[in-house]
Amino acid sequence: MSGAAIAISVILCLSLFVWMQSRNTSGGAQNRRDNRQLRPQHPQLERKLVKLLGGNHQAANRLIQQSQLRHPDRSADWHWEKAIYDLERDRWR
Structure with missing residues (x-):
């Protein structure tokens, strides 16, 4: 595998990792709705x-x-x- 292909693979993996982390900690509307406590x-x-x-x-x-x-x-x-x-x-x- 060439150096360029390895670099592209690493960048894609890091991008996927960052995207998954942002989804888990984003605090978006869905997360806020699920985390509220229903009394x-x-x-x-x-x-x-x-x-x-x-x-x-x-x-x-x-x-x-x-x-x-x-x-x-x-x-x-x-x-x-x-x-x-x-x-x-x-x-x-």
């Missing part, structure tokens, strides 16, 4: 879900975010109730 109208739902998860708030937020992606048209309380229902259902399987 329930009834705080006892949040307390119950976090309690079921042993106090892990991050896990609760991940479950809610996943639910939002699957069912974007539902209310905040619905997402919290769904996460609670799914956890309780799966624990008895």
